[in-house]
Amino acid sequence: xxxxxxxxxxxxxxxxxxxxxxxxxxxxxxxxxxxxxxxxxxxxxxxxxxxxxxxxxxxxxxxxxxxxxxxxxxxxxxxxxxxxxxxxxxxxxxxxxxxxxxxxxxxxxxxxxxxxxxxxxxxxxxxxxxxxxxxxxxxxxxxxxxxxxxxxxxxxxxxxxxxxxxxxxxxxxxxxxxxxxxxxxxxxxxxxxxxxxxxxxxxxxxxxxxxxxxxxxxxxxxxxxxxxxxxxxxxxxxxxxxxxxxxxxxxxxxxxxxxxxxxxxxxxxxxxxxxxxxxxxxxxxxxxxxxxxxxxx
Amino acid sequence: xxxxxxxxxxxxxxxxxxxxxxxxxxxxxxxxxxxxxxxxxxxxxxxxxxxxxxxxxxxxxxxxxxxxxxxxxxxxxxxxxxxxxxxxxxxxxxxxxxxxxxxxxxxxxxxxxxxxxxxxxxxxxxxxxxxxxxxxxxxxxxxxxxxxxxxxxxxxxxxxxxxxxxxxxxxxxxxxxxxxxxxxxxxxxxxxxxxxxxxxxxxxxxxxxxxxxxxxxxxxxxxxxxxxxxxxxxxxxxxxxxxxxxxxxxxxxxxxxxxxxxxxxxxxxxxxxxxxxxxxxxxxxxxxxxxxxxxxx
DNA sequence: ACACGAACCGAAAATATCTTTCAGAGGTGA
DNA sequence: TCACCTCTGAAAGATATTTTCGGTTCGTGT
Numbered sequence: 001x002x003x004x005x006x007x008x009x010x011x012x013x014x015x016x017x018x019x020x021x022x023x024x025x026x027x028x029x030x031x032x033x034x035x036x037x038x039x040x041x042x043x044x045x046x047x048x049x050x051x052x053x054x055x056x057x058x059x060x061x062x063x064x065x066x067x068x069x070x071x072x073x074x075x076x077x078x079x080x081x082x083x084x085x086x087x088x089x090x091x092x093x094x095x096x097x098x099x100x101x102x103x104x105x106x107x108x109x110x111x112x113x114x115x116x117x118x119x120x121x122x123x124x125x126x127x128x129x130x131x132x133x134x135x136x137x138x139x140x141x142x143x144x145x146x147x148x149x150x151x152x153x154x155x156x157x158x159x160x161x162x163x164x165x166x167x168x169x170x171x172x173x174x175x176x177x178x179x180x181x182x183x184x185x186x187x188x189x190x191x192x193x194x195x196x197x198x199x200x201x202x203x204x205x206x207x208x209x210x211x212x213x214x215x216x217x218x219x220x221x222x223x224x225x226x227x228x229x230x231x232x233x234x235x236x237x238x239x240x241x242x243x244x245x246x247x248x249x250x251x252x253x254x255x256x257x258x259x260x261x262x263x264x265x266x267x268x269x270x271x272x273x274x275x276x277x278x279x280x281x282x283x284x285x286x287x288x289x290x291x292x293x294x295x296x297x
Numbered sequence: 298x299x300x301x302x303x304x305x306x307x308x309x310x311x312x313x314x315x316x317x318x319x320x321x322x323x324x325x326x327x328x329x330x331x332x333x334x335x336x337x338x339x340x341x342x343x344x345x346x347x348x349x350x351x352x353x354x355x356x357x358x359x360x361x362x363x364x365x366x367x368x369x370x371x372x373x374x375x376x377x378x379x380x381x382x383x384x385x386x387x388x389x390x391x392x393x394x395x396x397x398x399x400x401x402x403x404x405x406x407x408x409x410x411x412x413x414x415x416x417x418x419x420x421x422x423x424x425x426x427x428x429x430x431x432x433x434x435x436x437x438x439x440x441x442x443x444x445x446x447x448x449x450x451x452x453x454x455x456x457x458x459x460x461x462x463x464x465x466x467x468x469x470x471x472x473x474x475x476x477x478x479x480x481x482x483x484x485x486x487x488x489x490x491x492x493x494x495x496x497x498x499x500x501x502x503x504x505x506x507x508x509x510x511x512x513x514x515x516x517x518x519x520x521x522x523x524x525x526x527x528x529x530x531x532x533x534x535x536x537x538x539x540x541x542x543x544x545x546x547x548x549x550x551x552x553x554x555x556x557x558x559x560x561x562x563x564x565x566x567x568x569x570x571x572x573x574x575x576x577x578x579x580x581x582x583x584x585x586x587x588x589x590x591x592x593x594x
Numbered sequence: 595a596c597a598c599g600a601a602c603c604g605a606a607a608a609t610a611t612c613t614t615t616c617a618g619a620g621g622t623g624a
Numbered sequence: 625t626c627a628c629c630t631c632t633g634a635a636a637g638a639t640a641t642t643t644t645c646g647g648t649t650c651g652t653g654t
Contacts, residue, residue: 024602042374046641056604061642072641073611077339077377084378098564100571104432105425107564112420112557116413123409128402135401151458154451158552161448252560255455259556260409263549267395267404274397321631343612353633358613369612370640 012038012067012082019066026055030063034075039083046072115256121240122257126264134193134235135268137217141191143169145211147179147204148195151251155221155258156195162266166277176203183210190216197239197254199227208232221261223254237261309335309379311418312364314538319523320363323352327360331372336380343369411539412553418537419554423561431490431532432565434514438488440466442508444476444501445492448548452518452555453492459563462581463574473500480507487513494536494551496524505529518558520551534558 016035020028030053034041041049046057049072053060064075098110138144144163148156153174163170173179186192192211196204199222212218212232220233223241230236239257270277313332317325327350331338338346343354346369350357361372395407435441441460445453450471460467470476483489489508493501496519509515509529517530520538527533536554567574 026603045639047639050604057641058604058643059602062603077374080374080377081381085381100568102568104429104561104565107568108420108423108425108428108561111560111564112416115557115560116416119409119413119416123405126405128405131405132401151455154455154458158448158451161451255556259552260412263408263412264401264405267408268401271397271399271404323632342610344610347633354612355614355633356631359632 012078015067023063023066026053026059027063027066029053030055030060031067034063034067034079038079039086042076042079042083114253118240118253118256119260122260125238125240126261127236127238130235130237131261131264131268134219134237135265135272137191137219137235138163138168138265138269139272140189141168141217142189143186144171144191144193145179145182145186145207146170146172146193146195147174147207148172149174149176149201149203151255152195152197152201152204152258155255155262156193158259159193159195159262159265162262163269165281166266166270166273167280168269168273173207176206179203179207180210183207183216184214186211186214186216188215188217191219192216193219193221194229194233195221195258196229197223197241197251197258199224199229201229205229205232221258223257237265309364309375311422311537311539314418315422315520315522315535316363318521318538320360323350323356324360324363326350327352327357328364331360331364331376335376335383339373339376339380411550415537415539415550415553416557418539419557422535422537423558424533424535427532427534428558428561428565431516431534432562432569434488434516434532435460435465435562435566436569437486438465438514439486440483441468441488441490442476442479442483442504443467443469443490443492444471444504445469446471446473446498446500448552449492449494449498449501449555452552452559453490455556456490456492456559456562459559460566462578463563463567463570464577465566465570470504473503476500476504477507480504480513481511483508483511483513485512485514488516489513490516490518491526491530492518492555493526494520494538494548494555496521496526498526502526502529518555520554534562 013035016031020031023031030049033049033053044052046060050057050060061072064072067075069075069078098107102110146156146159148154153172156172156174160170160172171182173182183192190211192208194204194208199220205228208218208220208229209232212234217235218233219235219237220229221237221239222229223239225236225238239254239261241254241257270281310332313328317328320328327346330346330350338349341349343357347354347357358369361369364372366372366375395404399407443453443456445451450469453469453471457467457469468479470479480489487508489505491501491505496517502525505515505517505526506529509531514532515530516532516534517526518534518536519526520536521527522533522535536551536558538554539550567578
């Protein structure tokens with residue numbers, strides 16, 4: 001650990017210019033090659049660079065020394081660093097929508113970027129007071145019912161799976177009739193959660209309303225804090241709504257957003273019930289282990 | 298495969314995580330050293346790194362190979378690049394795990410940050426060649442079956458819902474018996490997709506195998522590119538594996554990662570079948586409209 | 595013009611670094 | 625317990641880098 005790498009990297013081009021006059025002709029050729037294409041040169045060995053510049057290995061090493069590195073090896077390392085910086089400095093520029101003719105690599109980048117954006121927006125817009133209240137209710141609930149339909153139905157199931165894993169009693173409903181029938185069984189101390197992006201999915205509002213009227217604590221996870229579903233919700237958790245495009249329907253970003261909220265609920269509840277949650281998690285992990293074929297390791 | 302050198306540099310930590318389980322003990326030591334201090338390791342020779350990790354040169358080289366570089370020299374170059382990037386990119390603040398006594402606001406921030414990280418890692422690690430091949434197969438398939446169990450089952454359903462929306466024929470199976478019974482109906486030109494984080498869930502492997510043996514095009518979405526499931530997969534899509542903690546089980550990040558892959562598949566297919574996909578999307582949107590109560594706006 | 599010396603340059607030797615091979619250690623399943 | 629198989633590091637082998645050293649060029653003084 002004797003040596004920090006050769007000086008602030010960005011200055012390489014400048015250093016070449018400064019030192020150029022004091023260089024011999026062949027060294028100048030090497031220096032210029034290095035300055036004009038750091039990435040390319042980083043891929044070359046001494047011999048390669050010597051050939052490229054029409055000089056010898058010795059000259060390459062001399063140049064490296066002159067530029068302030070102990071030898072060619074270290075110059076090369078610095079070059080790789082420089083190349084990486086240039087690379088990353090290049091614009092993120094993924095501002096445009098996904099187009100029909102985008103190459104697949106762009107699709108991946110854009111989708112990832114947009115979902116990241118959605119997460120950031122959701123986290124920023126989430127009311128921690130409401131979240132805390134919902135967590136408290138869940139942690140103390142006798143049982144919990146979750147309503148969701150379509151894409152939101154999957155989120156409802158995700159939440160249910162998680163809660164079951166830490167020993168709580170939870171059910172997900174996507175059949176509106178069954179949901180209502182179950183909702184009327186709820187009473188004070190129980191929790192009902194409705195998940196709907198639009199906030200106006202009748203099939204989800206009805207069961208929440210039934211639960212609300214029977215005295216259960218109700219929670220709505222929706223992208224529209226002013227929508228009908230919030231009428232019957234004691235606590236409203238707002239998901240973010242991002243601009244939807246033809247190739248990226250709203251369902252996609254709302255799902256990401258809803259899942260983050262659900263995760264927050266889960267972790268919050270797990271914290272509050274840590275004494276029972278931790279062993280329950282461990283137990284369910286154990287139980288699954290034997291369902292996996294032994295792998296290569 | 299064309300793959301330029303050492304792939305997008307930022308993905309190194311992620312690659313270490315996905316590959317770690319398939320590594321031997323000593324290789325893991327090396328990989329961990331490299332991931333935790335890229336800059337430091339870039340300054341070391343093979344011998345130095347071998348000594349530091351208490352292993353041999355051979356092991357260091359083996360590790361470099363496993364990480365996808367032709368040899369240690371190239372790993373070292375990539376490391377130097379990574380170090381330079383970190384240097385300039387200055388790390389964000391939230392590094393610690395979620396603790397039992399974190400206030401709820403921190404939980405939100407940390408979860409959002411970690412999921413963003415997961416997305417970035419996944420995007421970086423995704424092989425666009427494989428993805429493109431899978432998309433092509435899906436776009437031309439007579440029918441598609443998707444297998445997934447537990448948390449992955451929800452992802453399977455999500456994919457199915459999406460494909461149905463653009464007019465493709467797709468089914469999600471979480472019952473292993475039914476899945477196999479259906480799988481043997483598949484034939485050349487059909488597609489079967491298995492989703493499993495561990496890659497060794499027997500109940501998901503069996504149906505994929507059946508489909509594979511009956512000539513269907515098979516795709517595996519897994520976090521373990523070397524796991525049993527890939528034996529029967531024509532195309533392997535790798536999801537990222539992030540460090541799991543007690544309060545944030547692996548299922549959480551694997552789900553995020555899987556969903557991104559699924560979204561990419563969907564958008565890719567929608568692009569390829571735009572002529573039919575666009576009207577189908579519009580139609581399903583229309584069909585749902587009347588199920589929503591009119592809102593205040 | 596010629597001789598001399600100093601700096602420059604590259605071929606090849608010397609050294610350092612990286613890669614491969616191989617045989618023993620340690621573990622696993624029958 | 626034994627056979628088998630994988631993991632591991634020591635050492636041999638291959639490359640890459642650095643150093644040495646003698647030939648060449650170019651400028652300078654006579």
